[in-house]
Amino acid sequence: MPPEKGHDTKNVIVSDKVSMSNQMWVEKYRPKSLDEIAAHADIVATIRQLTHDKKLPHLLLYGPPGTGKTSIILALARELYSTSFTQMALELNASDERGIDVVREEIQAFASTLRASSFGFKLVILDESDSMTKDAQFALRRIIERYTKYTRFCLICNFPSKIIPALQSRCTKFRLEALQFEDIRNKIQLVSSAENLKITEEGILAVCRVGCGDMRKSLNILQSAHLASKDVIDEDLVYAVTGKPLPVNMGNLCDSLLTLPFKEAVIVLVERKIIEGLTLSDIVEAMMAYVSQLHISSFFRTEFLRQLSEIDRCMTCCMGERIQLLTIVSIFSKLKSQINQ
Template identity: 65%
Template sequence: MGDAMEVDTPTVARLTAVAKGKAKITAPSKSVPWVEKYRPTSLADVAAHKDIIDTIDRLTGENRLPHLLLYGPPGTGKTSTILAVARKLYGSQFQNMILELNASDDRGIDVVRQQIQDFASTQSISFGAKGNVKLVILDEADAMTKDAQFALRRIIEKYTKNTRFCLICNYVSKIIPALQSRCTRFRFAPLSVENVTGRLQYIIREEGLDATESGLAAIVRLSNGDMRKALNVLQEALFLKISNRLHTGF
């Protein structure tokens, strides 16, 4: 097994800064962020919210997938869930059947009118996919302007026959009622201590690490139900341990 990760006071201070977004992981250039490396690829891998997952899975299995609005705090599995659903639905045609946009970057009305409309208006030629509708995933939808949201509402109405839309946000109150009413809403609550601990233990085993109970508990406490934050803190703890040993010669 690898290095034991007992979290001392200076390390806790550094990890707290990472958890609050005030510091970044300084990983080697070839290292893959664990947030991406261990992102669930199937519904079985999603750490929590079994009731939501089962409901969406059943609807896709019955070819009755509605427009979706997934909301809740960061790091609670919203994006991972819909991507896992899409992979199960489309299989090898996954890349051809979805359009994924981040509304915090692509938040203007032109994006809605152009990229989304261009994608939604074309008929699917992916006959091998299980579903015959395409999927637009709009992350951080609460960052969209009101004009863009109204334009999106009209596009949803126009192309509902062959395209489904999944809006993902932290604050549902920032989504206009006209969009909310066209979507089936699911709230993703912060993950439980058991869910976060279980996932971290799995990653610790995969990475060949040793972790003390107190160190693991500290990371879970700092994450506050945010799996993304927990993974960032865990990875930062490993690099701090390696860095300290390189500098001290131990």
């Protein structure tokens, strides 16, 4: 519809620019084609070849969050259907729409209709499919069997064990591992350059460390740091916006626990926890990284990490935090005595 008389189309252009500036960077810099995928070259090459040969099977993409599962299949769909993407591909988040009614109505309605396409079939993308109910999964199995001639299904999940065997057996499975440090770093540098960010090298490394191989998490951290920064994004700011303890501070804390008597070590740990506003989970996670770098025997390191992991398990079971805090100090005291022997 043409603009009304007297109205300036500049308002529409400005509105589009504002919406782009407010867009989440995770979506703004999501790969638009398979060539832009940052990692998993072997998996991308295999899917591309299957697509080229018109032998694409039903897919099950699984692995940790933020590893590119959704990006790969969306990039593939855009390459296949181009401007017909919305007519030929159905994308659902199964964690929101996971009941049997959605499968019987929305998915079946889409899969059963014939649509003209040069590629020959439609694509149904079910993100977070491990959240689907068992009844919905069994209903989906029957739909896959019935409409496989016209439709391909791609299931995306973190935990394939929650997908019923009947569905797994009908899909070709690909496991996507956590992204490599360099893959995350290259993407952070690309986004920083595109957004004209002032970020230090230590800041980039901090984003990569805290991101832990999760591209979505890393980009969200970078955007949060940008919004919180007044000028330059550095290591201190990255750890501040994520609420994680600085490695140097945790190193000093661990050194104190290894040298101070038990009572004084407890006081120091409690003070640092309160002053920096840390959770015990954050402290345990940082201590694991610290212990991994200590020059001690493999036996002591393994035993120390085992005890820290047990503390982490106890915290997930809602055990008393005070008890776990004392346990942390006690295992440091034990490690100190073993090192001194």
